[in-house]
Amino acid sequence: MKTFKLENETKIESGFKTPDNYFDNFSAKMMERLPMNEPKVISIFQKRKNLFLLIAAILVLALLVPTLYNYSTTQKSNMDAAALENYITYQTNVNQYDLINVLETEDINNIKISMVIEDKAIEDVLSLNSNLENLILE
């Protein structure tokens, strides 16, 4: 058996066939399939992009206003202790009895000042007090 050599053989065709008239109708079929002169589709969003962006910006600002307002008004004010005391003393009806009623035993203990007072000092204070007699009588 002789050795097969491609260049020594007559050309071997691929052997592929097409249906009859395939190429006669192909161009017409193809032209119908082409996306020719298709109107360009522009989405509504693209067309009115600026308008949408403007509305979005206004909405964002409108939503931010109450937040910013709350932020500015809820800032903690460091109230002066002396001013508060003056207010309670002069501008309200709170008297010492009201304050005593509010205080608990524990609060009273907390404000107790331990102080050692000598008998002589007490005597001096009492002797200088002109109302001493009235106090004793009471």
Place this chain on the structure above:
Amino acid sequence: MQEEKEFIEQLLNLKTQNQAFEKLIVDSQRPLYNHIRNIVLNHDDADDVLQNTFVKIFQNLKNFKGESKLFSWMYRIATNEALNFLKQKSKRNEIPSEAVQNKAIENLEADIYFDGNEIQLKLQKAIALLPEKQQLVFKMKYFEELKYEAISEILGTSVGGLKASYHIAVKKIEAFINRN
């Protein structure tokens, strides 16, 4: 060259586009079909790929830079479409691309659009065993009788590289046919 430039201008001009593109289809349908058919082997698949190729060509006409010949550019699109078609088919059927090709060869015997004799079928079987690049080079040189310069422009490979690929492909095919 000047003629081709004018023809490309007609393809890009909306007024002359339809007529020019129809001419392009008529002139190139047979060589492009043969090129695609040699890759996908089956007529129905070749018909699908050829239609997709012309749609792609039409859609990308405005991107054609004129750096290569219109003919080479169209062949390149057809080659990519055909190879992508085989890859998608292999993915869809979850089998390797070699298996897709082997199946297509097996089906050739019963294909009404293949009238090959024993040696033609044996040649197809031998080609199917080659690597993808060698298959392309062999088919374009042997069946389609394209010049090395044209193949080089289509595949982006040097003429020397193509000659080597073709030579190796021929040797492998001869060895296969002599064995079988």
